[in-house]
Amino acid sequence: MPYDTPEAAVAALTDPAAPYLIGVRHHAPSLAAAVPALLEAAAPDVLLVELPAELEEWLPWLAHEDTRAPVALAAAPASGASGPAFYPFADFSPELAAVRWAARRGTPVLACDLPLADRAWAPEEDEPVAGRGPSGAPRPAYAVGDRPGIAAALRSRLTGRPGDDLWDRLVEAPAPGSPPEALRRAALLTGWALRQEAVAAGGVPALDLRRERWMRACLARATAHGERAAVVVGAFHAPALSAPSGGDEASTAATPAKAPPWTTSLIPYTYALLDARSGYPAGIRDPEWQHLVLDAAGDPAALADALTGAAVRICAELRALGHPSGPADAREIVRLAGDLARLRDLPAAGRGELVEAVQTVLAQGEPYGRGRAVARAMEKALVGTRTGRPAPGAPRSGLAPAVEAELAALNLPGPADAAPGTTRDLRLDPLRSAPDRRRELLLRRLTVCSVPYAEPKPVTAAGGADALTSRWEARWTPATAAMLTVAGVRGVTPAQAAEGVLRERRRQERDEGGPTAAQILRGLEQAAECGLPALADERLAETAEILPDTATLPELLAGLALSDRLRAGHIPGLDATGERHQRAAAVAEA
Known part of the structure; x- marks a missing residue:
C-alpha cells in the first residue's frame, strides 16, 4: 500500500487495528534486545515469523532452553537438485528472541514464509538465481545501490561513515537509550524506505511479491477467528503485510501440488561462519x-x-602477533571512538567508530605489514569463537551419528573441527593400510551421497602407472551436517546410504531408456570405490553385455582401463575374487 510521506507510512504500519508488525533484519542486536519487551506489550495470541513452512516443526527445538546459539535451521531437497538452505540464528537474531519469548509464554508460533518446495523459488531460464540461492538462505532485501530515491536521500543526510547501510544508521546507531517502540518504528521506516527504493528502481521482484502473498494468506488464516497476531518479518516486507488480504489469496497458503520433499534439520553453527566474510x-x-x-x-x-x-x-591480540601495543593504545582507541560518536551525534560509539579508531591508532597508515596484523587481531577479538549446539534431545537422522562416530574412530575432522582454517590434507595408502582403506571407503561413500566433506585431489604415479595412493582435503562444515540429514533417507550407515543413492540412480537410468555406456562405467567405478560388491557385480555384468555393442572408442578404452584396475586389485573397495576377476577379464577381451 503506497503512502505519501514517511510519517503516513509509519502511522499505518503501527496502526493498533492492524497486525502488530515488527520489521527486522536477520541479525540486529539492538532490536533483538527490544523484541521481548515489544511482544510483552503487544500480548499477541499468535506469533508469525518469516521462515519457510517446512521449518515450522523445528521451532520448539529452536526455542528450547537447552539449545545454545548459534545454530542454524537447514533444509535440502531429498532429490539433491539444489544445495542446502541455511537459516542461521544467534542470540542477537530478532527472530530467535521472538520465538524464545513465545515459548516462555506458551504462545503458538507459525512459520509464514513461502515453502521451499514452491516452484517460485526456482529462477526462470533467463533470470539470475535469486531467493535462497544455491547456498541457501533467502537473499536480504536491504542493500540498495546508489540510485536516487528516498533511501539514497536518507543515506546522504545520515551516514557518517563510508560503507554504512541505512539500517545501521537509522536503527542500530541511535538505539542506545531509545525505548523499544522507537526502535520498532525506526525499523519499519527503514524497511518502507528500502521498499520505495525498489519500486522506483523497477518494482519489487516477483519472488518477493509471491512470498508476500503467501504471508498475507497465512496471516489471514491465523486471525480468522479474531486472534491478535504479531508478525516478525523482514522490514522490507512489512508494508506488504499492512495491506488487506485479497480474496484470491485465501487459497495461496496451500502446499504446492506434487511438491518435492525437503529434509530439514537443526545443526550447530559458529560465529566464525556467521561472520559475513566467511562466505x-x-x-x-x-x-x-x-x-x-x-x-x-x-x-x-x-x-x-x-x-x-x-x-x-584487540591490543592484546596485536601484542600476541609480535607488534607493540599497550594500555595507552587502548585508551586512545576508546577516546577517539567516543569523539567520533559525539561528532556524529550518536548516543554511544558503535562498531563503526571502534573500527575507525582502531585503524587510526594501531594501523598507523600501513595497509600491509602492521595493518594486516591489526586486521587479524580485530578478527580474533570481534568475530569470536562461540559454537552452538541443539538441545540434547533434538531429533537427528540415523546416518549423522553413525558418520560422526566413524569419523572420530578414524581420526578425521568432525563437528568439533568446524572452525575456518581447519581443512586437513589427507594422503592415504588404502592398499597397504587397513585404517587408510576404511578412510578411503568412508570418503568415497560420503562423496557419492553428495555430502560436502572431502574433495579428492589429483595424484600422479611414476611412468603413467595407476596411482595406488590418494589425496583428499577434508573439512567439516554446516553443509556437511545438513546433507547428512538428507542422505539419511537412503540408509543409516554410509555404505547403506551410498548403495541407496547408486541404486536409485540406476533405476532412473533405466526409466530414461538407459543405461548408456558412460553411465554403466561411472556406476561400476563408484560401486567399486564405495566397496559395494553386489552392486559392482551387477554393473560389471551390464558392462560385459552393453559396452561391446554401444560404446564409443573412448568409452571402450575407459572400460578397458577400469577392468584392468579391477583385475589388478587396485580399487581398495573391492577384492579381485575369482568370479569378479573372470568377469573383468571377459570385459577386457570383449
Whole structure:
C-alpha cells in the first residue's frame, strides 16, 4: 500500500487495528534486545515469523532452553537438485528472541514464509538465481545501490561513515537509550524506505511479491477467528503485510501440488561462519561485537564498557602477533571512538567508530605489514569463537551419528573441527593400510551421497602407472551436517546410504531408456570405490553385455582401463575374487 510521506507510512504500519508488525533484519542486536519487551506489550495470541513452512516443526527445538546459539535451521531437497538452505540464528537474531519469548509464554508460533518446495523459488531460464540461492538462505532485501530515491536521500543526510547501510544508521546507531517502540518504528521506516527504493528502481521482484502473498494468506488464516497476531518479518516486507488480504489469496497458503520433499534439520553453527566474510549466507560483520551490543541491552554506559573491553582485547591480540601495543593504545582507541560518536551525534560509539579508531591508532597508515596484523587481531577479538549446539534431545537422522562416530574412530575432522582454517590434507595408502582403506571407503561413500566433506585431489604415479595412493582435503562444515540429514533417507550407515543413492540412480537410468555406456562405467567405478560388491557385480555384468555393442572408442578404452584396475586389485573397495576377476577379464577381451 503506497503512502505519501514517511510519517503516513509509519502511522499505518503501527496502526493498533492492524497486525502488530515488527520489521527486522536477520541479525540486529539492538532490536533483538527490544523484541521481548515489544511482544510483552503487544500480548499477541499468535506469533508469525518469516521462515519457510517446512521449518515450522523445528521451532520448539529452536526455542528450547537447552539449545545454545548459534545454530542454524537447514533444509535440502531429498532429490539433491539444489544445495542446502541455511537459516542461521544467534542470540542477537530478532527472530530467535521472538520465538524464545513465545515459548516462555506458551504462545503458538507459525512459520509464514513461502515453502521451499514452491516452484517460485526456482529462477526462470533467463533470470539470475535469486531467493535462497544455491547456498541457501533467502537473499536480504536491504542493500540498495546508489540510485536516487528516498533511501539514497536518507543515506546522504545520515551516514557518517563510508560503507554504512541505512539500517545501521537509522536503527542500530541511535538505539542506545531509545525505548523499544522507537526502535520498532525506526525499523519499519527503514524497511518502507528500502521498499520505495525498489519500486522506483523497477518494482519489487516477483519472488518477493509471491512470498508476500503467501504471508498475507497465512496471516489471514491465523486471525480468522479474531486472534491478535504479531508478525516478525523482514522490514522490507512489512508494508506488504499492512495491506488487506485479497480474496484470491485465501487459497495461496496451500502446499504446492506434487511438491518435492525437503529434509530439514537443526545443526550447530559458529560465529566464525556467521561472520559475513566467511562466505556463508545471512551473515553479519563481527558477531562477537554484535553479542556485546545485545548484552548491553540499549544501555549507553554498558556499551561504552563493551567498547573498552574490545579495545583491550584487540591490543592484546596485536601484542600476541609480535607488534607493540599497550594500555595507552587502548585508551586512545576508546577516546577517539567516543569523539567520533559525539561528532556524529550518536548516543554511544558503535562498531563503526571502534573500527575507525582502531585503524587510526594501531594501523598507523600501513595497509600491509602492521595493518594486516591489526586486521587479524580485530578478527580474533570481534568475530569470536562461540559454537552452538541443539538441545540434547533434538531429533537427528540415523546416518549423522553413525558418520560422526566413524569419523572420530578414524581420526578425521568432525563437528568439533568446524572452525575456518581447519581443512586437513589427507594422503592415504588404502592398499597397504587397513585404517587408510576404511578412510578411503568412508570418503568415497560420503562423496557419492553428495555430502560436502572431502574433495579428492589429483595424484600422479611414476611412468603413467595407476596411482595406488590418494589425496583428499577434508573439512567439516554446516553443509556437511545438513546433507547428512538428507542422505539419511537412503540408509543409516554410509555404505547403506551410498548403495541407496547408486541404486536409485540406476533405476532412473533405466526409466530414461538407459543405461548408456558412460553411465554403466561411472556406476561400476563408484560401486567399486564405495566397496559395494553386489552392486559392482551387477554393473560389471551390464558392462560385459552393453559396452561391446554401444560404446564409443573412448568409452571402450575407459572400460578397458577400469577392468584392468579391477583385475589388478587396485580399487581398495573391492577384492579381485575369482568370479569378479573372470568377469573383468571377459570385459577386457570383449
